[in-house]
Amino acid sequence: MIYFISDIHEDINFYGLQEYLKIATDDDLLIILGDVGLNFTDTEQNKTFTQKFLSINKNLAFIDGNHENFEYLNSYPIQSWNGGKVNRLTDKIVRLMRGNVYTIDGFKFFTFGGCKSSEKWKEQGLWHFGEEPTQEECDFAKENLKKHGNKVDFVLTHKYEVEGMGTKSQLLFDLCRYIDQNVIFKKWISGHWHRVFNQDENHLYIYDSLLPITEFLK
Numbered sequence: 001m002i003y004f005i006s007d008i009h010e011d012i013n014f015y016g017l018q019e020y021l022k023i024a025t026d027d028d029l030l031i032i033l034g035d036v037g038l039n040f041t042d043t044e045q046n047k048t049f050t051q052k053f054l055s056i057n058k059n060l061a062f063i064d065g066n067h068e069n070f071e072y073l074n075s076y077p078i079q080s081w082n083g084g085k086v087n088r089l090t091d092k093i094v095r096l097m098r099g100n101v102y103t104i105d106g107f108k109f110f111t112f113g114g115c116k117s118s119e120k121w122k123e124q125g126l127w128h129f130g131e132e133p134t135q136e137e138c139d140f141a142k143e144n145l146k147k148h149g150n151k152v153d154f155v156l157t158h159k160y161e162v163e164g165m166g167t168k169s170q171l172l173f174d175l176c177r178y179i180d181q182n183v184i185f186k187k188w189i190s191g192h193w194h195r196v197f198n199q200d201e202n203h204l205y206i207y208d209s210l211l212p213i214t215e216f217l218k
Contacts, residue, residue, distance in 0.1 A: 002213040003030045004103060006191025006206050008160075009067060010037035010049040022068040024058040028102065029076055031096070033191035033206065034065025034113050034158030037184075039072040041126070047093060053093075060093045064113035065158040065192065067121075070130030084111075095116040096156075099141030101148050103138070108211070112185070115159035115192065116169040136177045145183055154216070155179060155188040160203055166192075187216045 005016035020030045020182030038050045064073060069111050073095050074116070076087040096102065096111040103109075116132050145152070161173040179185075188203045204216070 001028050003028065004032065004033060004106070004189060004206055004211045004213070005208060007034035007035040007065065007194055007208075008032060008037070008048050009035050010040060012049050012052045013028045015093055015208045019210040020058065020059070021058055029059045029061060030210075031109075031156065032060065032062035033189065034063050035067045035191065036062050036065070040067060040128070041067045054090055056090075061096050062093075063096045063098075063111050063158055064069075066117045066131040067126065068113075068131070071128065071130050071160060072165060074130070092197070099144050101144055101152060105213075107154060108148065109154045109156055110141075110145060110148075110152045110156055110179075110185070112137075112157045112172075112175065113158045114165045114169075115161065118167045131176065132169050133171045134215045135171060136173050140179060141175060143181070150182050151184040153186050155183070157187050157190045159192040160188060160190040160199060160205070161198070164216055189216065 006034065008014040024030065034128055037046065038053060040046055055058050064070065073087055076089050078085050080093055080195045082102040082104050084102045086094035087097065089093055098112045098114065101108055101110050114131050114133050117127050117169050129166055159172065161169060161176045190205050191207065193205050194207050195205065196207050199205065
């Protein structure tokens with residue numbers, strides 16, 4: 001079974017994460033939709049979290065959010081995984097890279113992390129260069145989607161960029177519009193807002209509750 005949560009923000013006791021660790025088998029996979037926070041701040045709390053997270057012996061995959069240390073994540077080796085490229089952190093944990101398409105349990109997932117932090121977070125130093133997508137990443141995403149016939153089962157992003165909701169990244173906004181207008185998908189699942197709600201029938205936001213993929217197939 002594939003499960004989803006988002007925005008754990010360096011909390012090893014995050015509800016959905018702990019629920020997954022209680023029930024996960026070798027056949028299960030948890031996908032976190034951004035803001036994990038590995039090595040994000042130079043604090044003992046974050047160092048402890050990073051150590052404990054990387055010691056998890058269950059299958060985990062995550063896309064990056066905007067509260068990530070991108071230099072740190074990019075330092076891990078790139079490997080092939082389920083039809084796409086990942087940063088391999090441990091035998092059990094991978095970071096899903098922007099613009100890739102993965103086939104897992106017969107489903108195709110397009111992934112694209114990142115978004116733009118507000119000035120408030122930057123002023124507090126809670127920011128690392130690399131959070132916003134680049135033109136190269138967006139172009140790669142479009143070309144990769146075309147290779148898959150512009151059809152996937154799920155679109156997974158940290159933020160679904162829409163006008164008037166938070167700090168806007170123009171490149172991410174343009175990519176989201178492109179996908180909406182050109183790609184066939186069942187559901188688009190995002191995090192970022194720390195609450196669960198539906199933008200509409202096809203665009204959904206998740207947070208701390210552990211949600212199995214079956215919830216999105218109804």
